[in-house]
Amino acid sequence: MQASETKPIGPGNAQVMNRFELTKRLVAKLPEDAAVIGGIGNTNFDLWMAGRRPQNFYMLGSMGLACPIALGVALAQPQRRVVALEGDGSLLMQLGTLATIAMLKPKNLTLIVMDNAAYQITGGQPTATAVGTDLVTIARGAGIAQSAWAADEEMFDELATQALTKDGPWLIAARIDDKPGTGTTDRDPVVITDRFMRGLGTKK
Amino acid sequence: MASAAPTPSGTHPEARADARADVRLWHDIVRETLKANDVRLVTYVPDNVLKGLIASVHADPFFTAFACTREEEALGIVAGAWMGGMRGILLMQTSGFATLANVLASLPVAFQIPTLMMISERGTLGEFNIGQALVCRTMRPVLTSLAVEHHTLTRLDELEFTVDRSIKQAMATRAPVALILSPLLTGGKVFKA
Ligand SMILES: Cc1ncc(C[n+]2csc(CCOP(=O)(O)OP(=O)(O)O)c2C)c(N)n1
Numbered sequence: 001m002q003a004s005e006t007k008p009i010g011p012g013n014a015q016v017m018n019r020f021e022l023t024k025r026l027v028a029k030l031p032e033d034a035a036v037i038g039g040i041g042n043t044n045f046d047l048w049m050a051g052r053r054p055q056n057f058y059m060l061g062s063m064g065l066a067c068p069i070a071l072g073v074a075l076a077q078p079q080r081r082v083v084a085l086e087g088d089g090s091l092l093m094q095l096g097t098l099a100t101i102a103m104l105k106p107k108n109l110t111l112i113v114m115d116n117a118a119y120q121i122t123g124g125q126p127t128a129t130a131v132g133t134d135l136v137t138i139a140r141g142a143g144i145a146q147s148a149w150a151a152d153e154e155m156f157d158e159l160a161t162q163a164l165t166k167d168g169p170w171l172i173a174a175r176i177d178d179k180p181g182t183g184t185t186d187r188d189p190v191v192i193t194d195r196f197m198r199g200l201g202t203k204k
Numbered sequence: 205m206a207s208a209a210p211t212p213s214g215t216h217p218e219a220r221a222d223a224r225a226d227v228r229l230w231h232d233i234v235r236e237t238l239k240a241n242d243v244r245l246v247t248y249v250p251d252n253v254l255k256g257l258i259a260s261v262h263a264d265p266f267f268t269a270f271a272c273t274r275e276e277e278a279l280g281i282v283a284g285a286w287m288g289g290m291r292g293i294l295l296m297q298t299s300g301f302a303t304l305a306n307v308l309a310s311l312p313v314a315f316q317i318p319t320l321m322m323i324s325e326r327g328t329l330g331e332f333n334i335g336q337a338l339v340c341r342t343m344r345p346v347l348t349s350l351a352v353e354h355h356t357l358t359r360l361d362e363l364e365f366t367v368d369r370s371i372k373q374a375m376a377t378r379a380p381v382a383l384i385l386s387p388l389l390t391g392g393k394v395f396k397a
Contacts (some may be wrong), residue, residue, distance in 0.1 A: 037284070057287070061310030063278040065280035068272075069311075072284020072292070075245065075268060080288075096273025100281075104270060194285065202289040 011134055011175055013113065018149060019114045019176045022156055025155055026112065027051055029160050034081040035073050035200060038039040038137025038185075039066035041121035045056045045112055054199030057108050058185040058192050064094030074109040077200065081164055083144070088115040088129045093199040101169050102143025110163040110170040111139075112171055116178055124178065139171040147171035230363060230389050231257035234322070238293060239266055241375075243320060245285050245292030246270075247278035253324040253390045257295065259310035267306070271331050275300040276307045283317045291375070293320035298327050301382075302339045305346050308380065313350055318374040321382045329387040332395035341383040347382055357389050 007013065016094035023046040029035070036057045038044035040063045045054055057073075059066060070084035089163055091098075091113055101109065117130035128133060139147035146168065150156035186192065197203035228236075228313045229339025234257055246269040248254065248262045255309075261267040268290075271280035275296050282292035301323050312319040326333070353373065355366050367383060374381040387393075 035288075049344040056283075059311070060314060062276075062280065062307050065276065065311065069284035072245075072281040072286070072290075074284075075281070076285040076288025078236030094274070094277055097277045100270070100272050100277060102375045133369035163273065193315045193317065197287055201289055202287065 007153040009155070010136070010172075011129065011149065013151070014149045014175045015152045016175045016177050017150070017153060017156070018179055019043070019116070020049065020179070020182045021153065022114070022150075022170070022174055022176070023047055023050045025153065025157055026085075027161055028186045029164060030082055030083070031164065034083060034164065035070070035077075036083045036085060037066045037070040039063075039071065039084070039086040039090045041087065041088075042181035043087055044185050045062075045183050047085055048185040049181070049183040049186070054195050056199070057196045058150045060187060060189055060192075061101060062096075064090045065091065065172070067094065067097045067101065070109060071097070071104070073200070074106040075104070077118070078106070078108055080108070080200070082106075083112060083163075084114075085112050085114065088113060088117065089119040089121070091135060092127055092129075092133070095142075098142035098144055098171075101183075106169055107167040108147065109168050110160075111171065113171065113173040114176050115173055116176045118178065120178060120180065122172075133171075136173045138172050139185060144169050144171050147174070150174045205387050225355045229256065230357075230360060230385075231260055233360070234367060235260050235264065237364050237371070239264075239372045241291070241368065243291040243293050243371065244268055244288050245282060246295060247272050247281050247292060248295035249273075249275050249278060249297070250295035250325075251300075251324040252335045252393050253385065254295050254297075254322075275303050279304060279307050279319055279321075279327040280311065282319045283311050283315070286317055286319065291318075291320070292341060293322055295322050295324075298340045298343055299336060301346075302344055305350075308346075308352065309350055312380040313352065315382070318378050319373060319380045320371060321380065323382060324390070325387065326393065329392060330395065342372070343384070352380050352382055354384060356386050358386045359394045360389065363389065
């Protein structure tokens with residue numbers, strides 16, 4: 001966190017990283033029982049490729065809902081750490097959920113935004129973050145005080161460690177490159193629900 | 205009160221001059237039935253007709269109740285909570301339901317998640333806002349085309365049975381269900397000229 005004391009980290013000076021690399025770093029740090037909700041497309045795909053954990057939920061088609069689904073899990077299981085992985089386009093679609101999360105202040109919830117400044121999976125059309133929208137500033141304004149840009153991989157690790165051990169809610173944003181997701185998820189929703197619920201201990 | 209529009213007899217105690225203290229209001233019945241079925245989470249985007257139900261779940265510590273910014277968000281929260289072991293219901297207005305087709309199809313229907321929905325029906329039986337009247341026409345066709353079980357609640361004497369059985373069926377068959385609160389039950393929102 002020294003970096004943030006010298007110069008505030010924003011989308012302008014944060015390093016451009018890679019989603020799959022960051023996802024692997026995150027997964028390596030997760031407590032075994034932590035739940036992770038992937039967003040539509042690439043965040044899901046890289047989560048899938050970073051290792052099949054039964055505590056991962058891979059949503060299909062409900063663009064913008066990784067954070068609300070994660071919030072629901074976090075409310076139902078306050079002892080479990082819950083992480084949402086979301087793209088910038090998806091978060092922009094459901095910005096209101098930042099206010100809802102700020103209002104409820106779930107201690108066990110972390111949101112991670114992979115900001116490639118584009119709707120990459122639909123052809124790379126730029127999102128508003130390409131021309132100045134700062135999702136960390138928005139999150140802070142919504143009331144999630146513990147929101148920060150990761151300056152580099154090391155800082156991403158530090159922020160993730162904090163978020164997984166101290167009281168949340170947290171939002172970590174990372175600028176990422178335009179590499180596509182590294183694989184594709186299984187697309188059988190009933191199997192996904194079944195595995196996830198067994199992973200959460202809500203189905204025997 | 206003297207100039208009040210006619211209200212259905214027997215079904216809407218709030219609107220009746222002779223309402224007795226021992227008559228349970230529709231939202232008391234709904235709240236008690238949710239409780240009896242261990243439905244603890246209530247997410248909503250408010251509606252005037254839902255005011256009493258919303259206030260009463262907020263007043264009861266059994267429930268975790270809060271407003272959401274959009275109905276899609278509220279449905280996502282209920283879906284996540286159910287997978288985490290907590291049953292929930294989303295309260296909304298007809299216009300809010302109209303924003304849900306994609307999420308309904310791709311989340312509770314596709315993933316077999318029993319999200320409970322209660323919709324205050326605007327757009328019929330005395331509607332004064334043309335937008336509400338028009339969008340209301342999309343509600344049942346959307347529910348039907350996704351094969352989502354739905355019931356229109358019109359009578360106080362059938363309310364507990366319908367809500368209770370619908371929750372139980374949703375959970376047992378792992379399917380979403382929509383309970384539509386008709387103005388015949390609630391009195392609806394009355395146009396004041
Ligand atoms: C409601 C809805 N609108 C549009 C789409 C089409 N769509 C699918 S993925 C996507 C882009 C997602 O962008 P982002 O979250 O930034 O992730 P990225 O593709 O950049 O990894 C869009 C527009 C959709 N699936 N659902």
